[in-house]
Amino acid sequence: MAQAISIRSVMIVFWVLFIVTIVEVAMAIYWPEELPKGILDFFLVLFTLVKAYFIVAEFMHLKYELRPLIIMVLSPLILFIWFILAFVIDGTWWGYLKQWIGL
Numbered sequence: 245m246a247q248a249i250s251i252r253s254v255m256i257v258f259w260v261l262f263i264v265t266i267v268e269v270a271m272a273i274y275w276p277e278e279l280p281k282g283i284l285d286f287f288l289v290l291f292t293l294v295k296a297y298f299i300v301a302e303f304m305h306l307k308y309e310l311r312p313l314i315i316m317v318l319s320p321l322i323l324f325i326w327f328i329l330a331f332v333i334d335g336t337w338w339g340y341l342k343q344w345i346g347l
Contacts, residue, residue: 264291311328 301307
């Protein structure tokens with residue numbers, strides 16, 4: 245039987261999301277110019293994944309579901325991410341090819 249969602253757990257998730265968002269905004273605004281932008285991008289993607297986990301776990305109630313249902317929901321997501329990456333890589337290759345040919 246699924247556990248009831250408590251106000252306390254929702255408030256904990258709210259504050260975690262709030263703090264992570266504040267950290268993301270502060271990093272984006274105050275990132276020193278002399279540091280590589282790739283590090284900032286890595287941390288922003290990492291924080292976005294953390295926020296996505298908390299949103300899916302608490303507000304979409306996957307934390308309270310059975311493991312097969314979680315796998316059934318996350319498997320298409322992983323395939324979709326692979327699909328997006330494949331198109332980005334292919335599009336980048338096409339851009340380099342057009343530049344190399346001189347179009």
